[in-house]
Amino acid sequence: MKGIIFTEFLDLVEDTFGLEMVDQIISESELPSEGAYTAIGTYSFSEMLQLIQNLSKHTKIPVDDLLLTYGEHFFSVIETNYAGLLATYNDPIEMLSSIENHIHVEVQKIYPDAELPTFIVQEKTATTLIMVYKSNRAMHHFGLGLMNKTFEHFNSSAEIILEKIKDDGTEVKFIITKH
């Protein structure tokens, strides 16, 4: 998992819960990196899993809710760092249906070792999109946060329903209806 996912996560934890919380979740996790991340480095996903599970334990906020909030925050990171890529779109359904064959393809060119999910488009119209998310990392709520902000970015909104295909969240169907 890319370092930018860690650095932005810890910044958000610090802003929301304070530096003590950052220190606490780092010291309680078994981190080969010892919690020292650089944006361009690559680290084990198990480090992120432990950090977020420990944050969930202390805040009593479910992991999926934390991932949703983090996904919404991460969209602003994308707006700042990948403005050119965003500018190639003028419609949220077009953008979301292009994650697999354009957006994440470009991300993989920038970071050859990025670990990205798969999004398979099952149905698409001008106002609806059904996509299946697949990833061993089960970060579907991070994706949901990014999707919410994608609609906001285009001054639009949508109803987004998540249906788990696999109980462990490694395969999830997103049913998206633009308002």
Ligand code: HEM
């Ligand atoms: C992961 C970039 C749009 C869903 C990632 C990662 C990067 C990235 C750098 C981390 C990879 C790693 O740590 O190895 C971008 C950029 C985007 C974009 C630059 C737009 C310009 C989106 C959108 C979604 C999405 C719109 C909406 C669903 C995800 C998910 C992950 C991810 C769910 C977590 C990894 C996983 O689930 O396996 N993306 N992304 N991305 N991205 Fe994107």
